[in-house]
Structures are given as C-alpha cells and as structure tokens.
Amino acid sequence: MAKNFPTTQLTPELICRDIKVSLSFYTEVLEFNIQYQREEAGFAMIERQGARIMLDEYDSENERTWVAAPLEVPFGRGLNLQIETEAVDTLYDRVKKSGATIFFPMEEKWYRANDIYVGNRQFIVQDPDGYLLRFFQDLGEQIVA
Numbered sequence: 001m002a003k004n005f006p007t008t009q010l011t012p013e014l015i016c017r018d019i020k021v022s023l024s025f026y027t028e029v030l031e032f033n034i035q036y037q038r039e040e041a042g043f044a045m046i047e048r049q050g051a052r053i054m055l056d057e058y059d060s061e062n063e064r065t066w067v068a069a070p071l072e073v074p075f076g077r078g079l080n081l082q083i084e085t086e087a088v089d090t091l092y093d094r095v096k097k098s099g100a101t102i103f104f105p106m107e108e109k110w111y112r113a114n115d116i117y118v119g120n121r122q123f124i125v126q127d128p129d130g131y132l133l134r135f136f137q138d139l140g141e142q143i144v145a
C-alpha cells in the first residue's frame with residue numbers, strides 16, 4: 001500500500017495544552033502545513049520544508065497520553081529542536097512581528113565538526129507551551145586552521 005504522506009526517520013511528538021493555540025502558532029506564524037489531523041483526539045501532524053512534528057493535546061484521562069512525570073510549563077525543558085529552513089531572516093522577521101517569544105536572537109555561529117567548521121545562521125523561538133525551536137539556515141563549511 002502506498003503512503004499518502006512522506007515520513008521522516010525521526011518525528012517528535014509535542015504535548016500541548018491547547019491544540020488550537022498550538023496549530024495557530026505553527027501554521028500562521030511558523031508556516032507549517034497540516035498534513036492531517038484528528039480533531040476529535042486533539043492531534044495534528046504538521047510539516048515545514050520536510051521537517052515534521054506531531055502535536056498532541058494533553059488529556060490526563062487518555063491512557064495513550066505518554067508522560068513520564070507530571071507536566072509543568074514550560075514543557076520540553078532541556079530540549080530544543082533544530083529545524084533547517086530556507087530564508088531564515090524572513091522567518092525571523094515574521095516571528096518577531098507576531099510577538100512570539102524570541103528565546104535567542106538571530107546569530108551566525110560556526111561549530112567545529114572534526115576537522116571542519118559548519119556554519120549556521122540561526123535563532124530560537126519558544127512555542128506556546130515552552131518548547132524551543134531553533135531555526136537555522138546552512139552557511140556551508142570552513143576548514144579548521
């Protein structure tokens with residue numbers, strides 16, 4: 001049977017307090033597309049330039065809500081999701097204009113990866129539930145001197 005939706009090797013599922021608020025943020029501000037959703041279950045699969053995220057509204061009565069400890073805002077403490085994007089400056093301007101919480105402003109950063117440096121132009125925005133989303137545009141490589 002053919003798949004109707006492309007898959008990725010890793011698709012995080014983020015628990016949210018209000019699926020409507022989260023979907024509004026992800027689709028209207030960050031320009032994710034809804035691939036499909038189950039409104040009755042408070043679930044949506046979203047995608048942006050090949051990056052996929054599942055959003056799942058928290059329901060303490062649902063046995064399929066998998067949480068390892070009590071939830072406290074901000075959710076996802078210690079986790080940030082790096083998402084490659086095109087036109088990162090345009091997205092950054094859009095996020096700033098929306099009034100969303102900029103956790104870390106735009107920067108150009110070079111990271112050592114063995115004998116080369118890889119460059120990112122990046123910023124971090126916090127979603128309505130506190131998850132950190134690090135959007136970056138690839139700047140290429142440089143040889144370590």
